[in-house]
Amino acid sequence: MRIECPMCGSRDRREFYYQGAAVMLARPDPQAHEADWEAYLHLRENPAGPTRELWQHDGGCGAWLVVTRDTVSHQISDTQLAADVKRAMGKAS
Amino acid sequence: MVELKQTSPCAGLLPVTLGDVTMSELTPGQMTCLTAFGDPADLSAALERAHGMALPGPNRSSGKQGARCIWFGRGDVLLIGPAPDAALGAHAAVVDLSDAWATVSLKGAGAVDVLARLVPLDLREGHFKRGHTARSQVMHMQASVTRLASDEFMIMVFRSMAGTLVHDMKQAMAAVASRR
The missing domain is CATH 3.30.70.1520 (Heterotetrameric sarcosine oxidase)
Incomplete structure (x- = not known):
């Protein structure tokens, strides 16, 4: 399995660390309702298909990435710097 | 007060030559x-x-x-x-970060073959030219690899892993030398 790092290029999977679903980027407001926080902390989709995940290139440049991976085929269709994704989220809201 | 003696990360371990490849410590300042x-x-x-x-x-x-x-x-x-x-x-x-990293040079015609056994990158000259650098791994250690010349690389790992670096590199150097 290879992952395309936006900084380093195509790299072997062993250089990367898997964190979890990319919903961690969408942190609720501290005053948000308890149910929102519970969903943020504990509830995850378990799709058979494309899913967005956080990976860190810890054996390389150290960047956090948002990787779009198909859980059925393991095909990776997109990788972006998590910092860029977060910045775009800030602009959108 | 105890008199502390300054040593380099790979003191007593390098240089090592196996086949046509020499690994030596760099003291880049x-x-x-x-x-x-x-x-x-x-x-x-x-x-x-x-x-x-x-x-x-x-x-x-x-x-x-x-x-x-x-x-x-x-x-x-x-x-x-x-x-x-x-x-x-x-x-x-x-x-x-002067004291945080161990820095070694790997020099010789077979240096690229030695690194091919340890680093998951294509470091051949057509792809990784002089002046190119990469953050990657040497075995399981986070490392920085830079090509200094057509037959020389600079490899850096955390200072605490200097002994492991020398061990892993020597094994790969011996394996490459035995096949020449």
Whole structure:
């Protein structure tokens, strides 16, 4: 399995660390309702298909990435710097 | 007060020659991590004025032996050699890492074959040219690999892993030498 790092290029999977679903980027407001926080902390989709995940290139440049991976085929269709994704989220809201 | 004696990370372990490849320790002087506060172009201009080299982009290095700057990860570069000019502090976080990294040179026609056994990258000259650098792994150690010449690489790992680096490299060097 290879992952395309936006900084380093195509790299072997062993250089990367898997964190979890990319919903961690969408942190609720501290005053948000308890149910929102519970969903943020504990509830995850378990799709058979494309899913967005956080990976860190810890054996390389150290960047956090948002990787779009198909859980059925393991095909990776997109990788972006998590910092860029977060910045775009800030602009959108 | 106990008299402490300064030693280099690979003291007593290197140099080692196996076949046509020699691994030796480099003592490149001061090593400083620079992380730009704002626009990297401002830091690049300050670096050019102070040390005569531009800020290297991702996977590249600048400067030459004695005063070199290598890309060192997302947002970071490592200034190797000179003491950092005070003017850099206005544009970047300046952190002394001199004692944090073990730095070795791997030199010889078979050096690229040795690294092929340890690093998950294509380091052949057509793909990884002089001045190119990469953050990757040597076995399981986080490392920085830079091509210094057509037959020479600079490899850096955390200082605490100097012994493991020498061990893993010697094994790969012996394996390459036995097949020549």
